[in-house]
Amino acid sequence: MFWQKDIELMDKEQLRNTQLDCINKEIKIAKRSEFYKKKLSNIDKISSLDDVKNLPFTTKEDLRNSFPYGFLATDLQNVIRLHSSSGTTGNPTVVFHTAFDISNWANLSARCMYTAGARNNDIFQNTMGYGLFTGGIGFHYGAERLGMLTIPVGPGNSKRQIWFMQNFKTSVIHILPSYALRLFQTVEEMHVDVKRDLNLRIAFIGAEPHSEEMRKKIEELYNIKAFNSYGLSEISGPGVAFECECQSGLHIWEDYVYPEIIDKDTLEVLPDGCEGELVLTTLQREAMPLIRYRTRDLTKIISEPCACGRTHRRIARITARTDDMMIINGVNIFPIQIEKTIMSIPEAGRNYIIEIFENNFMDKLCIKLEIDNENFGGTLRDLEKLQNRLECELKQEIGVTPVIKFVDAGSLPVSDGKAKRVFDLRNKNK
Ligand SMILES: [Zn+2]
Structure with missing residues (x-):
């Protein structure tokens, strides 16, 4: 047709x-x-x-x-x-x-x-x-x-x-x-x-x-x-x-x-x-x-x-x-690689943001994730397990170990237009 x-x-x-x-x-x-x-x-x-x-x-x-x-x-x-x-x-x-x-x-x-x-x-x-x-x-x-x-x-x-x-x-x-x-x-x-x-x-x-x-x-x-x-x-x-x-x-x-x-x-x-x-x-x-x-x-x-x-x-x-390419400690990473991993784990929720900051002259990658209440009814221990799994799978996908932080559903910023997911908080002026 x-x-x-x-x-x-x-x-x-x-x-x-x-x-x-x-x-x-x-x-x-x-x-x-x-x-x-x-x-x-x-x-x-x-x-x-x-x-x-x-x-x-x-x-x-x-x-x-x-x-x-x-x-x-x-x-x-x-x-x-x-x-x-x-x-x-x-x-x-x-x-x-x-x-x-x-x-x-x-x-x-x-x-x-x-x-x-x-x-x-x-x-x-x-x-x-x-x-x-x-x-x-x-x-x-x-x-x-x-x-x-x-x-x-x-x-x-x-x-x-x-x-x-x-x-x-x-x-x-x-x-x-x-x-x-x-x-x-x-x-x-x-x-x-x-x-x-x-x-x-x-x-x-x-x-x-x-x-x-x-x-x-x-x-x-x-x-x-x-x-x-x-x-x-x-x-x-x-x-x-x-x-x-x-x-x-x-x-x-x-x-x-x-x-x-x-x-x-x-x-x-x-x-x-x-x-x-x-x-x-x-x-x-x-x-x-x-x-x-x-x-x-x-x-x-x-x-x-x-x-x-x-x-x-x-x-x-x-x-x-x-x-969109992010360079974290010399490694090239695209946000979509992170998204792919998050979306493949049902308990990992649907909304996330990526923050990049500096600590002791090293770049740190932090991923804040809203917990999906429907898929996740677990205990603190389950949460730790999920955190470890995400860190492992992300390390495999992007070559960098991120810090995972879980936040309440609905607490991440939302916009009417395209989602802003990456926040680069590194000092660009040095
Ligand atoms: Zn076709």
């Missing part, structure tokens, strides 16, 4: 030819912007996809340095919307859209949801933030395009979320993975039985890197299928890649972006199957094409055919953003 059969099943050669045409078109449009006029001054077109590797990269810093209009490649009168990063440090990144860009994005987002099994008789509840953040609005437009009854609840207010689910029989939900776990506390407090009282069957989870263990936990708790979504505001937002019913990697829509994987240190392009940084070139953007944009997301391209029949290659779930 396909949203756009001709595109989703397009044969490889035709897909590659289309990509080449689109890249050349994008180069032409991009050169109308101040940034690319300089950056691409020597390049008018490429003659094969092999030449893509010779095009210059574009980075987040480039976007910031060109604030506010340096990347705009069309007249302002054609632009109907902008999205922007929060910009907590320095200039924010700004992304512009024409009416065509917005419509195209809505279609892509609809394609993603359809691919995962959503249909026009579904009731869609969107718990993502609306506004400058693209997560909410991107799916909202897609859901309406698909024809679902769309409920734009937005983030937070867990009781109201469940009230909507119960009363309107929400069947499809879009939710941050961390929030899905927190929301379940409220489900329990309200004595809601997910099978009896709710009608949920599909969740779209994304916007935060998360482990397979976390997905399984969400599926079990709510008795649903949870599908990974990938996107980034610089490219448009959600919709760039999405899991199909096979749930084995995310189809990256190759009519919309041209993906490459590079070694983040040497910047060389890596063959399919090797893990590295994802680099994307937009293929259909009018207001703001991006050439070889370095996403900082780490993944690999899966080129083997997918059982669903779609010809667009897949990317593996995003294991981390290069920005």
Whole structure:
């Protein structure tokens, strides 16, 4: 079952030819912007996809340095919307859209949801933030395009979320993975039985890197299928890649972006199957094409055919953003490795934070975990056992022995948006 059969099943050669045409078109449009006029001054077109590797990269810093209009490649009168990063440090990144860009994005987002099994008789509840953040609005437009009854609840207010689910029989939900776990506390407090009282069957989870263990936990708790979504505001937002019913990697829509994987240190392009940084070139953007944009997301391209029949290659779930890497006493650690271990132990609870501090010139890693009351009714001795088990398994996974601290359920900080899990308390000024 396909949203756009001709595109989703397009044969490889035709897909590659289309990509080449689109890249050349994008180069032409991009050169109308101040940034690319300089950056691409020597390049008018490429003659094969092999030449893509010779095009210059574009980075987040480039976007910031060109604030506010340096990347705009069309007249302002054609632009109907902008999205922007929060910009907590320095200039924010700004992304512009024409009416065509917005419509195209809505279609892509609809394609993603359809691919995962959503249909026009579904009731869609969107718990993502609306506004400058693209997560909410991107799916909202897609859901309406698909024809679902769309409920734009937005983030937070867990009781109201469940009230909507119960009363309107929400069947499809879009939710941050961390929030899905927190929301379940409220489900329990309200004595809601997910099978009896709710009608949920599909969740779209994304916007935060998360482990397979976390997905399984969400599926079990709510008795649903949870599908990974990938996107980034610089490219448009959600919709760039999405899991199909096979749930084995995310189809990256190759009519919309041209993906490459590079070694983040040497910047060389890596063959399919090797893990590295994802680099994307937009293929259909009018207001703001991006050439070889370095996403900082780490993944690999899966080129083997997918059982669903779609010809667009897949990317593996995003294991981390290069920005997320923590260096503890010289060892590289990604937060997702810690999450994976925690989520694989049922008694270990669902909410956690990671603190890094210094003690006697050594880095210390402390993990604060909320105890899961339902799975843990044990004694102090059981608690010690759990602590030892976590320390051992984490040591195996990350190569560093952390300090485990248990805290009461509901006592860790929560936010409406993406969960902030890592708190680096080391003195950076020394
Ligand atoms: Zn597939």
